[in-house]
Amino acid sequence: MTISHIDPEYQASAIEPNVQQDWEARKVFKVADTCEGKHRYILSMFPYPSGRLHMGHVRNYTIGDVISRFHRLKGETVLQPMGWDAFGLPAENAAIAHQVAPAKWTFENIAYMRDQLKKLGLSVDWDREFATCTPEYYHWEQWLFVQLYKKGLIYRKLSTVNWDPVDQTVLANEQVENGRGWRSGALVEKRDIPMYYFRITDYAQELLDDLDTLKEGWPQQVLTMQRNWIGRSQGMEITFPSANPELYADDLTVYTTRGDTLMGVTYVAVAAEHPMALQAAENNPTLKAFIEECRMGSVAEADLAVAEKKGMATGLFVKHPVTGEAVPVWIANYVLMSYGSGAVMAVPAHDERDFEFANKFGLNIKQVIDAKGADDAEFSSTQWQEWYGSKEGILVNSAEFDGLTFQAAFDALIAKLEPQQLANTKVQFRLRDWGVSRQRYWGCPIPMINCETCGQVPVPEEQLPVILPTDVVPDGSGNPLNKMPEFYQTSCPCCGADARRETDTLDTFVESSWYYARY
Incomplete structure (x- = not known):
């Protein structure tokens, strides 16, 4: 008897291609639609198709593959598909840098x-692969958008955003660095532009309640983070x-969790974009200039919390609801129009x-809460934290x-x-509701038509998908779809008049929020 030589070392390059070719030929990981x-x-x-896999990819897909193989060994039929989360800003920026179309890149x-993933030998059903940037995928994303819009779960409104005047686009808060656009270096402005929103706040309480149903295996810190996020x-x-x-007819409404401090209100602060601020500035050039200054910079709460406090009196007053006393109204750069009513009651003795x-x-500065007791030293405005x-x-x-x-x-104040x-x-x-409009090219076209007579009209289902042209080479000066009449010129589905197709595209997280359901 002769024993053939066995190499003591595992020769991956000699063994794995042959085995993987056999897997492919026999379609061992292909799964039928019914079983x-x-x-x-x-x-x-x-994965995002950034160009090369890294060890984070290897770790992630190895874990999924081990789980898949474990269940197959137990005799279960396992579907493990793969695809590409392929729209988004990185591809567009890379295309600008290399002067190529994002689709090609x-x-x-x-x-x-x-090819790299296949060489890892993952037990993937590659027949089910898709990329989210293909019409076969985003057709159904647009269909979902239209259904949600018809149900009233998507709406359009003006929103205050970070605007890069050079790149001509909205920037996320994390794309603003020291008040400047991360790519152009231009001073960022606050602008009000129309944006589409998903009405996720309708489900806030349901989301919160259902956290209590997540028991086994969910880390407490994750649940706490979600509760705080809601x-x-x-x-x-x-x-x-x-x-x-x-001078200003409307009353001012504020929301507070500390109604007990109402008697300590010494001024009311409004956002620079608040109607009261704009009204006060109509004949006041100094106030108008200050409002413009406030419109420069980030709209992130975290940034405003640490920014230098800036303000200016409007010259307008409101009445204290209990005492009737006149309370001055100030414009303050730490108040955002996009949060609540864009106004806050200010209680400086008890708020940082x-x-x-x-x-x-x-x-x-008026103390109205004694958190230390009557026998303690008198309130000092330099030590307000001790009393709050x-x-x-x-x-x-x-008073009473x-x-x-x-x-x-x-309870007494409500009564x-x-x-x-x-x-x-x-x-x-x-x-907050999810703003999904992006003034970028490389994304799923929003399936809406803007008509002067009919307003915003969804694209009829039989006309979906709205195809994104793939031969565009962006130059960084805003959304190229705005310069393509062959894309945006259309007719209104309702009245037949000339209309303009929406040129904003969807946030790439819309794609990644539903691809699990595509299978």
């Missing part, structure tokens, strides 16, 4: 990375009537931002509400002001 017995669908997050990268708060909506109806602002501009911090204190300097605790004060329609309880969420 009997136990079956399982295992999907790892699609993307599909060349896909071909290279597909950010349910129960507070009070308070109306400050206009004290200058001849208000305290910093009031100190800078010499505004009154929690809801455990009692009211002081608050003195001595009340947080909840008792809340007093609600019959006068000056306050009501309100639940609010930190969660």
